[in-house]
Amino acid sequence: MLQKKPLITIRNLTKEFDGEVVLKGIDLTIHQNEFVTLLGPSGCGKTTLLRILGGFEQPSDGEVRFEGIDLTQIPAYKREVNTVFQKYALFPHLDVYENIAFGLRLKKVPEAAIMEKVNRMLSLVKLDGFQKRSITSLSGGQQQRIAIARALINQPKVLLLDEPLGALDLKLRQEMQYELKEMQKELGITFIFVTHDQEEALTMSDTIVVLNEGQIQQKGCPVDIYNEPNNRFVANFIGESNIVPGVMPMDLRVAFEGQTFHCVDRGFRQNEEVDVVIRPEDLQIVPEREGAFTGVVDSVIFKGVHYEILVMVGDREYVVHATKSASIGSKVGLFVSPEDIHVMKWGGA
Amino acid sequence: MVKKLYLGLLFFFLYAPIIVLMVFSFNESRSGTVWTGFSLTWYEELFRDRRMQDAFRYTLLVAVISTAVSTFIGTFTAIGIQKLRPKWQAFALNVNYFPVINPEIVTAISLMMLYRSLRLDFGFATMLMSHIMFSIPYVILAVLPRLYALDKNLAEAAQDLGATPWQAIVKVIIPQIRPSIFTGALMAFTMSLDDFVISFFNSGGGVTNLSIEIYAMARRGIRPTVNALATLMVAVIFTVVLIANRISIRKAKS
Ligand SMILES: Nc1ncnc2c1ncn2[C@@H]1O[C@H](COP(=O)(O)OP(=O)(O)OP(=O)(O)O)[C@@H](O)[C@H]1O
Ligand SMILES: [Mg+2]
Numbered sequence: 233m234l235q236k237k238p239l240i241t242i243r244n245l246t247k248e249f250d251g252e253v254v255l256k257g258i259d260l261t262i263h264q265n266e267f268v269t270l271l272g273p274s275g276c277g278k279t280t281l282l283r284i285l286g287g288f289e290q291p292s293d294g295e296v297r298f299e300g301i302d303l304t305q306i307p308a309y310k311r312e313v314n315t316v317f318q319k320y321a322l323f324p325h326l327d328v329y330e331n332i333a334f335g336l337r338l339k340k341v342p343e344a345a346i347m348e349k350v351n352r353m354l355s356l357v358k359l360d361g362f363q364k365r366s367i368t369s370l371s372g373g374q375q376q377r378i379a380i381a382r383a384l385i386n387q388p389k390v391l392l393l394d395e396p397l398g399a400l401d402l403k404l405r406q407e408m409q410y411e412l413k414e415m416q417k418e419l420g421i422t423f424i425f426v427t428h429d430q431e432e433a434l435t436m437s438d439t440i441v442v443l444n445e446g447q448i449q450q451k452g453c454p455v456d457i458y459n460e461p462n463n464r465f466v467a468n469f470i471g472e473s474n475i476v477p478g479v480m481p482m483d484l485r486v487a488f489e490g491q492t493f494h495c496v497d498r499g500f501r502q503n504e505e506v507d508v509v510i511r512p513e514d515l516q517i518v519p520e521r522e523g524a525f526t527g528v529v530d531s532v533i534f535k536g537v538h539y540e541i542l543v544m545v546g547d548r549e550y551v552v553h554a555t556k557s558a559s560i561g562s563k564v565g566l567f568v569s570p571e572d573i574h575v576m577k578w579g580g581a
Numbered sequence: 582m583v584k585k586l587y588l589g590l591l592f593f594f595l596y597a598p599i600i601v602l603m604v605f606s607f608n609e610s611r612s613g614t615v616w617t618g619f620s621l622t623w624y625e626e627l628f629r630d631r632r633m634q635d636a637f638r639y640t641l642l643v644a645v646i647s648t649a650v651s652t653f654i655g656t657f658t659a660i661g662i663q664k665l666r667p668k669w670q671a672f673a674l675n676v677n678y679f680p681v682i683n684p685e686i687v688t689a690i691s692l693m694m695l696y697r698s699l700r701l702d703f704g705f706a707t708m709l710m711s712h713i714m715f716s717i718p719y720v721i722l723a724v725l726p727r728l729y730a731l732d733k734n735l736a737e738a739a740q741d742l743g744a745t746p747w748q749a750i751v752k753v754i755i756p757q758i759r760p761s762i763f764t765g766a767l768m769a770f771t772m773s774l775d776d777f778v779i780s781f782f783n784s785g786g787g788v789t790n791l792s793i794e795i796y797a798m799a800r801r802g803i804r805p806t807v808n809a810l811a812t813l814m815v816a817v818i819f820t821v822v823l824i825a826n827r828i829s830i831r832k833a834k835s
Contacts, residue, residue, distance in 0.1 A: 288737050308740040315741045321734035325756040334752075335742035386742065 237264045239389065239422055240285070240303075245294035247280055247446075254280050256446040257294065262390075262439075267416055267423045269433040272443035273469070278426040279318070281443075282392050285424065286315045314383035318394040320375050322367045328354075328378055329363040335386040353381040356415065372399045373408065384415070390422045397432065409436055430470045434458060442466050458511075464579040467509045474515070474550050478508040478575070486575050489525045489545060493568070497575035505578045512553040514572035517541065523565015529558045599815060606808035613803065623809040633794060633810070639705065640790040643780075644773040647712035652766040654713070655720025656758075660750060662721070663728045674725075677718050688715060689782040696783065703785030711783040712776065716769035723765030727758045760832060767825050771818055 240262040247255040254277045262268050270278045283289040284296065287308030296303040303311070314335075322331050330337075332353055336346045354360050357377035362370075370378065376396055383391055393412075397405045413436050416423045427433055433440050434454045442449040442457065442465075449469075450462040461467035467475055478488035483498035488508050500506060520526050527545035538553040543566060550566065558564060609618040627633055662673045680688060692714065696707050735757065739749035755762070777792035784793065791814060798807045 286737075286741060288740075308737070309743050309745055313741075315738070317734045317738060319732065319734060321732055321738035323735065323738070323753055323756075325753075334739070334744075338743045338748065382742065 238262070239264045239266075239299060241295075241297045243295045243297075245281070245284065245296060246292050247277070247284065247289065248292045254446050255284075255291075258446075258448060260441060260448065260451070262422060262424065264389075265420050265422055267413070267425065267436060267438045269425045269427060269437040269440045270443055271427055271430060271433040271440055271469070272449075273428060276443045277446040278428075278443060279394055282315070282394050282424065282426055285390070286313060286392055287311050312389045313392060314386050314388040314390075315392040316376075316379045316383050316394065316396045318396070318398065320379040320396075322375055322379060322382070324367050326367070327363070328359070328365045328367065328370070331367065331378055332382045332385055334382060349385055350381075353385045356384070357381045358411075373404045376400065376408070380412070380415075384419065384421070387419075388421065390424060391416075393423065393425045395426050395428070397427070397429075405432075412436065434470070442469060444469075460574055461509060461576060463576060464507060467507075467574075467576070472512050472551055474510045474512065476508045476510070476548065477578070478506050480504050480506055480575065486573060489548075491524055493524065493573055494570040495573040495575060496571055497573075500575070500577075506575045507578055509574040509576060510550075510568055510572060512540070512551040513538070514568055515550060515552040516567045517543070517552055517554050517556075517558055518565045518567045520563050520565045523567055526563060526565050529560050529562050529564055532557055532560060602808050603812045603815070606805060606812045608805060611805060613805070613808075623805040627806045627809045627813075630806075632789075635787075636789045636791050636794040639708075639788055640774060640792075643705075643709050643712050643790065644770050647709055647716055647773050648766050648770040651713045651716035651769045652720050652762060655717045655765055655769075656724055656755070656762050658717065659721045659724040659728055660754060663725065677721050680715060680718050681722065685778045689779040692779065693782045703783065705784075705786075705788045708780055708784040708788060708790070711779050712773045715776070715779055716772060719768045719772065720762075720765035723768060724758055724761045727761035728754075731757055760829060763825070763829070767821070771821060774818060774821075775814065 238261050240260075242258050242260040242262075245255055245258040245260075246253065258281065270281060272278055280289060284291055285303070287303075287306065291304060298306075298311070298313075323334065326334070329350055332350045333346050336349060341349075350363070351360075354362060357380055359374060359377055359381075362374070362378075367375065367378070376399070380391075380393075380396070396412075397408050400408060409432060412423070412425075425433075425436065434457075437454055439451060440454055440457045441451045444465050450457055450466045452460075457466065458470055461470060461473070464475060467473040476488050478486050480486050480497070480500040481492065481503060483500075484495060486493055486495045486497070486506065486508060525545055527543040527550065530542040530544045530549070532542075533540045534557075535553075538555055539557050541552045541554055541558055543550045543552055543564060545566070552566070604616075605613050606623055607619050607621070608616055609620040609622065662670055662677075665673060689711075692707075692711050696703065696710075701707055731754070735753050736746075736749045739753040740746065744752060775792060776790070777796065780790050781793055781796070784790070789797075791810060795807055795810055798804060798810075
């Protein structure tokens, strides 16, 4: 599916602000036509990384190459990169048409061509007929789409998006996620998308880069990130997880809760201590006798699509997502299939 | 009741002198206390006076040129200050603030000494330069708050779309801060129109402005032409401020 042609290569990228190290040696290759998501908690350096790519910050160390050329020497206005800012940064003194036309005007594109392209962009973002509207009269979602149109009209090789959906309500957000993904496929542009919403990242991305405290925790496709988290941080950040200490007696076997389970992981030392990750939706509540281990139902919360059930096994709490409720205080069995048991290196207590 | 009385008294003391002055500029006789009938004699005398005409022309010329130049310099200086590191910004602000709180007479004398030491001839050029200099800090003070309130991403968005830093200023920053530039220009214009102290010490060679003329007339002995001239100045400044208010109200509405 992906063309494996590297477009941006980042090596050992470091950024300091007044002695505070915000990016700590980032290594990352981004390919042509890839949808890359930078995912991480607030303050982990996502915006800073994006601003370096956009040309608004200089790295303290390391290199950033764009098609092999040192990007840091090129000023922002000459880069074949466009940005959709977190707060859109539309120009309030210009109407919708002039906002979108801004980039083309600077390139002295003839008026007829500008008009044609602006109209095409407006229908791409589904805002036909909005040409003469003032920016302040638009809703958040509309402003956001104008910001995307304003950036895309320049046909950049890379589009940087900094939490562009942050201000939208859930429904509009999901709609825009879909539309953005469609646009990216249609136009064949590389998207680098920043979010701290893991669900958004899982839905939209070809590749997810999980960041924490200025370091890449894991890079991979959504399925791998979700199913095979590298460490506790990723496991906790990408969806809810039950993380349990265990031991690997041999390849394809893992022991926890006093039982030995089949699993699909290998390559650990014999009897190496590990963390076992089980997603709440992979745990099944079964009659007490049929469970691999047993526990007592502690609480049940209705969440719409599923019930969130807390089961106490000894003094450890397991989160289970089930479509059927369970009665509080009842003794139940828990079952998990081998392919849903994910083993990762022990991350400490 | 007490409040109303207080306000009434306040306005009386503020406006009574001006109103008396204006009324008596239309008086027939020379008296400044006894009303003898309406006439435009003093205005006629004023308009026949060559010195007056020259002073009027210089006043307007200096006001227009110094407003244009100080607004231009002040605006770009403010944009520059805002881009400095925070430490230097504070420094620049203090430097800018000093001439504003400095007693006018001190500014006047120090400019005079400067021109002397440069061996400049006192006249139109020195007066114009002085007006430009005392206006710039006010323009900066008018423009800076608006710049700080701007979304920092606006200039970056412009550059992102291919604008050079200069184009970003001209096409995005300036249009955004236009109302405050206008306010700054207005302050520069009115201050130049009615400046006396600085102009008095830094003009010469037959070049004067209206304030200096009023002073000279008053020293020669009060004639109602002074009233007429002062009335005209008040009228002009009042009109300018009124128009400016109208414009800014209309801007705010649209
Ligand atoms: N110009 C700056 N000067 C000093 N520190 C800065 C500057 N910009 C960012 N930082 C610091 O760098 C760190 C990372 O900031 P960044 O904006 O990249 O985080 P983020 O991942 O985008 O967070 P969020 O999800 O909240 O937007 C923060 O600790 C922030 O305080
Ligand atoms: Mg951010």
